[in-house]
Amino acid sequence: MDYILSIVVLACINMIAVLGLSIFTGFTGLFSLGHAAFVGVGAYTSAILTYYYSVPFPFALAAGAAAAGVVSLVIGIPTLRAKLRSDYFAIAILGFGEALRVILENLDITNGARGLPGIDSFTTLPVVLICLAGGVLVARNFLRSRWGVACIAIREDPIAAEMAGVRLFRTRLLSLVVSAVYCGLSGGLLAHFLSFIQPVMFTLLQSTQLLAAVIAGGMGSISGPLIASFVFIALPEALRVAQMWRLVAYGLLLVLIMVYRPQGLMGYSELSSLFRRKKAEPVRRQP
């Protein structure tokens, strides 16, 4: 039971990070291979705060999320101002993510590559569920707000978006910061669940897994990436009986999704829309 519980908690923690990346990639249309670094910043910031300074857990979590947001400005301002094209941006942020990891490995306060052991395990299932539910709610509200609408407009057509009065740079930057805050929150929860963190937990591999969940779940969807990220965490665990085959199954799942659902599980739609009756009228040709 404890084992299943811990997988559920891990999956939920991962879902929060995926939710953030979904806002940035799925709704704003920018790819990132460095978001695991923001998870790392959140994890280390909050862990250091509770470990060395005995800051109360909720404040440490908030500080971790905020720190990730601030750090995202460092890479976001120069690259997004230069209007780097999506793929170039992904590479720039990849380099940034790796650089952050190297910094974590060489600081004294992070205990370097050996990692930080003995963090209090404050993260429980209710805490994670509250954070996830709040995160989904805020993401939904954000996407319906002035800024969310602007993000989606940029994804659809940046030039048309500008001509609709959208501020390209600011909106993209905001989207990056919001996504980094989600990742930072996820990191804080992760650190206080595992009670041990290490810089290698926040590398390109983790960034890729986050991105894979967003793409496989579907661009422009909140529910799709959440389902995908849950499956991606739970499936390898469920397949532990077939030790050597589980990574094969993981890869196979990705390939199958690419072949049969190139738009992702829920591309540009939500789970809730499946239960709603479609009321759209048929198009009538103009006379």
Add this chain to the structure above:
Amino acid sequence: MTTMERPLFSVKGLTKYFDGIRAVDSFSFDVTEGSITGIIGPNGAGKTTVFNIVTGIYRPTCGEVLFRGENISGQRPDRIVRKGIARTFQNIRLFNRRSCLDNVITPLFQRERCGFLGSLLGTPGARKMERDLYERAFGLLKDLGLEKFASMQANTLPYGLQRKLEIARALATDPALLLLDEPAAGMNPEETRSLANLIAEVREKFKVTILLIEHHMDLVMNICSPIVVMNFGTLLARGTPDEVRENPDVVAAYLGNRKERK
């Protein structure tokens, strides 16, 4: 202030080089408030480049774009939109995977002041603003006869309606000057006629000045006055439809040998 004193919009000595190619060459013209001005000219004359400079997508090599007496050349596109210039595109650029309503609400939202935290938390105030904006967006769709398609995804609309939706989206920025880049492209004569009526209606209803690029001569000759003729990036002629039609330079450059048939 009468409109005779100062034009709403004018372009002075506008020049744009793309490397060695001179796309626009010391091009100047005025647009008086309330007019429907047409820009015509052969393909590659630099018409769309002028639009792209005016809306801030390109920076001019030199020259000025004056809007209400202020030089706006080289400013950011979203700033220029806020000052009151909106446009549509030659190759339609809608927010394809969004509904018609969402297409129109995007510019409406950008003109509002919203509290960030309030929006994230979904406060009643933020909700109310959202509802009001959806109502206004629906009203705009209604004005253009698109209300039946409000919930449909933009790229599923037939071509002519997509052009209308683009006009609706441009009007949602509350412009004083509306630039239409080949609004009748790909339309049959019937559709073109109804578009001409629509453009005239839009001018009356929304009190906008219209500047349009078009190749459909019947549309241009019917609703535009004055007409500006461009060729090789320069101003070839300017005048009423009749003056332009009779201008020998224009006939030579653009209308071919129609004059002989007359």
